[in-house]
Amino acid sequence: GAGVSQSPRYKVAKRGQDVALRCDPISGHVSLFWYQQALGQGPEFLTYFQNEAQLDKSGLPSDRFFAERPEGSVSTLKIQRTQQEDSAVYLCASSLVPSGPTEAFFGQGTRLTVV
Amino acid sequence: AQSVAQPEDQVNVAEGNPLTVKCTYSVSGNPYLFWYVQYPNRGLQFLLKYITGDNLVKGSYGFEAEFNKSQTSFHLKKPSALVSDSALYFCAVRDSYNQGGKLIFGQGTELSVKP
Numbered sequence: 720g721a722g723v724s725q726s727p728r729y730k731v732a733k734r735g736q737d738v739a740l741r742c743d744p745i746s747g748h749v750s751l752f753w754y755q756q757a758l759g760q761g762p763e764f765l766t767y768f769q770n771e772a773q774l775d776k777s778g779l780p781s782d783r784f785f786a787e788r789p790e791g792s793v794s795t796l797k798i799q800r801t802q803q804e805d806s807a808v809y810l811c812a813s814s815l816v817p818s819g820p821t822e823a824f825f826g827q828g829t830r831l832t833v834v
Numbered sequence: 835a836q837s838v839a840q841p842e843d844q845v846n847v848a849e850g851n852p853l854t855v856k857c858t859y860s861v862s863g864n865p866y867l868f869w870y871v872q873y874p875n876r877g878l879q880f881l882l883k884y885i886t887g888d889n890l891v892k893g894s895y896g897f898e899a900e901f902n903k904s905q906t907s908f909h910l911k912k913p914s915a916l917v918s919d920s921a922l923y924f925c926a927v928r929d930s931y932n933q934g935g936k937l938i939f940g941q942g943t944e945l946s947v948k949p
Contacts, residue, residue, distance in 0.1 A: 752936065759941075761838075761939035763939070767936055775936060814935055817935065820883060820928070822883055825870075826877050827875070827877040
């Protein structure tokens with residue numbers, strides 16, 4: 720597709736359930752980012768991949784959060800034992816090259832609600 | 835530490851009037867600055883960026899932004915607002931020394947343009 724695609728668009732999880740969120744970046748984009756956007760807030764960085772290598776995971780809030788990009792294209796963000804505070808919109812973004820001032824292109828996000 | 839401040843939660847403008855959405859930043863190195871717009875239930879859309887050179891940057895949909903190094907500001911402007919410009923606007927900064935492209939976002943400013 721032409722843009723970044725995320726699925727599902729909406730996810731309701733019971734507290735304690737594991738969830739997996741998928742991101743299909745723009746074809747050929749080397750860099751992939753995950754951000755978390757709480758209601759009424761700006762996006763906050765979670766993690767960054769350059770191809771299949773996870774180079775920065777400093778924003779992951781706990782060890783319940785795990786991300787992978789095994790073949791350097793599609794990425795999955797997994798949240799184990801979900802908590803209510805995990806409720807947010809999870810945004811995926813990709814950019815063509817890892818260096819220089821290239822802009823990132825964002826997907827529509829996955830809205831996660833933990834009940 | 836890098837940070838972005840958007841001092842106004844909401845900006846109200848009459849259609850046809852000029853608009854300004856304010857942004858100030860803090861970064862240790864040279865900044866790359868970005869503006870994104872978010873429509874309801876949509877992902878972030880790139881508007882414009884400042885890398886270096888001319889302090890006035892022109893972007894999509896008639897928007898422009900002025901970089902002011904001494905005031906560490908990057909205000910978004912448009913000479914004549916449209917009702918369709920109503921949306922949530924985010925300013926973001928990246929340190930040019932930061933490999934990978936992680937963005938630090940402001941809290942967002944809700945722009946409301948009334949007919």
